[in-house]
Amino acid sequence: MRAAPAFALAGALLLLGGCADLGYYWQSASGHLGILRVAKPVPEWLADPAVSAPLKAKLELAQRIRRFAVTELALPDNASYTSYADLHRPAAVWNVVAAPPYSLTLKSWCFPVAGCVGYRGYYDEAAARAEAEALRAKGLEAAVYPVPAYSTLGWMNWAGGDPLLSTFIGYPEGELARIVFHELAHQVLYVPGDIVFNESYATAVERIGGAMWLQREASEAARGEYARFDGQRQQFRALALETRRALNQVYESAQAKAGDWPAVDAMKKAAMDAFREHYAMLRAQWQGPRQGAYDLWVARANNAAFGAQGAYDDLVPGFEALFARENRNWPRFYKAVRRIAALPTMEERRNALQTATGMLQTHSGHGGNNDNNSSSRSNGGHGA
Numbered sequence: 221m222r223a224a225p226a227f228a229l230a231g232a233l234l235l236l237g238g239c240a241d242l243g244y245y246w247q248s249a250s251g252h253l254g255i256l257r258v259a260k261p262v263p264e265w266l267a268d269p270a271v272s273a274p275l276k277a278k279l280e281l282a283q284r285i286r287r288f289a290v291t292e293l294a295l296p297d298n299a300s301y302t303s304y305a306d307l308h309r310p311a312a313v314w315n316v317v318a319a320p321p322y323s324l325t326l327k328s329w330c331f332p333v334a335g336c337v338g339y340r341g342y343y344d345e346a347a348a349r350a351e352a353e354a355l356r357a358k359g360l361e362a363a364v365y366p367v368p369a370y371s372t373l374g375w376m377n378w379a380g381g382d383p384l385l386s387t388f389i390g391y392p393e394g395e396l397a398r399i400v401f402h403e404l405a406h407q408v409l410y411v412p413g414d415i416v417f418n419e420s421y422a423t424a425v426e427r428i429g430g431a432m433w434l435q436r437e438a439s440e441a442a443r444g445e446y447a448r449f450d451g452q453r454q455q456f457r458a459l460a461l462e463t464r465r466a467l468n469q470v471y472e473s474a475q476a477k478a479g480d481w482p483a484v485d486a487m488k489k490a491a492m493d494a495f496r497e498h499y500a501m502l503r504a505q506w507q508g509p510r511q512g513a514y515d516l517w518v519a520r521a522n523n524a525a526f527g528a529q530g531a532y533d534d535l536v537p538g539f540e541a542l543f544a545r546e547n548r549n550w551p552r553f554y555k556a557v558r559r560i561a562a563l564p565t566m567e568e569r570r571n572a573l574q575t576a577t578g579m580l581q582t583h584s585g586h587g588g589n590n591d592n593n594s595s596s597r598s599n600g601g602h603g604a
Contacts, residue, residue, distance in 0.1 A: 247347065251313070251343030255305050255307065256380060258306065259303040260303055260304065260305075262279050262302055262303060265279055278396070279384065279389070282301060282400065283302075285396060285401075285433065286300075288433055292550075293425070294550035294551050295425075298374070298377045298381055300374075300381035300382040300403075301381070301400055301404075303381070303384065304383055305383045305385055307385055308386070311345070311366030311368060312343075312367055312368060312369055312370055313342060313348075313367045314344075314349075314366055314367065315340070315348070315364070315528070316339060316362060316364055317338060317339050317363050318352070318363075320359075320360060321523065322471045323523060324464060324467060324523050324526055325527065326338030326415075326528065327355070338531070345366075349364055360524070363520060363528065365528070368391075369402075369403055370382075371407060392445050393434075393438055393445070393446070394443075394445070402425065403422075405426065409554065411569075414566050416530070416535060417566070419531045420531070420536045421539050421557060423532050423533070424543065427540070430446075459499060460526065461533065463494075463495040464530055467492075467523070467526065470484060470488050473487065499514070503515075545576065545577060
């Protein structure tokens with residue numbers, strides 16, 4: 221029953237995309253349709269005797285998390301996350317990001333609805349890696365990373381909404397709650413063309429909401445499991461922020477302005493070597509099954525990877541401070557964020573967030589877009 225209107229949407233995307241991108245838009249539309257086709261309402265999975273007990277437990281947990289999102293975080297109550305799809309692959313999509321050799325500013329691609337964003341998403345990993353190779357051939361640094369979930373921003377709620385996916389349903393309780401809160405947050409607010417604002421806002425919602433869930437609803441074991449990994453995550457994010465700042469200093473140095481690229485290359489290598497050395501020291505202190513969670517990311521880290529990672533972090537403290545200023549009241553917080561989001565430029569939005577909270581916002585220079593060409597896990601990740 222969903223197929224006909226969904227294919228009508230696919231046709232509209234193809235027309236909006238233009239002839240040059242027909243193939244890309246088709247894979248985007250057909251990829252999402254493929255997910256919708258295999259999605260079934262959660263009650264059907266729970267009633268199926270062939271479904272394992274652990275999966276049923278996770279689906280029931282996800283429904284409790286979704287109800288908490290609606291009743292406690294004032295997030296949308298719609299069809300999203302009331303169905304489940306087993307994708308039989310490790311990621312929902314694979315994002316491709318790219319940046320110049322001497323900048324953390326991401327290359328932008330422009331799409332209907334999402335605006336211009338600093339990534340291009342593929343439902344086929346091989347296609348994503350081929351795109352990355354093509355970008356490297358043009359002299360850019362490129363990275364490919366798996367995306368476990370994405371939001372259709374509420375546009376597909378008429379077709380059943382965004383389903384729970386096998387790519388993240390097995391996450392530990394705290395992480396599962398955060399990912400649901402993050403994706404639903406995008407349905408409350410999305411600013412075309414401003415990836416940092418969008419992702420930092422949604423990350424703030426997931427962090428605050430996740431802490432509330434763990435405190436009020438989770439077991440002591442779940443809280444302990446989450447605390448162990450979140451401690452590692454915070455250490456890694458601090459190191460990544462420090463490295464982004466170091467790289468920006470290199471790219472804005474007198475040597476860079478003078479075009480002394482051998483000197484810039486040497487400073488860049490030193491910053492990257494320091495990053496990997498400090499990560500190795502952190503990793504040696506970590507324990508548990510997720511000790512090596514960042515190993516592959518670190519091994520492949522480059523300008524593109526750092527640019528993409530910064531989008532999820534840079535404005536988060538400002539949004540957290542704004543939530544506190546609004547007396548930790550979710551409707552008031554969303555209203556305040558909407559007022560800031562309505563401002564016409566990225567600079568005005570950042571200045572308004574700073575003024576509202578009294579905090580100096582971090583800027584790591586990645587952007588992924590600018591005010592002239594408008595803006596990812598998320599709205600993110602879908603590339604359509």
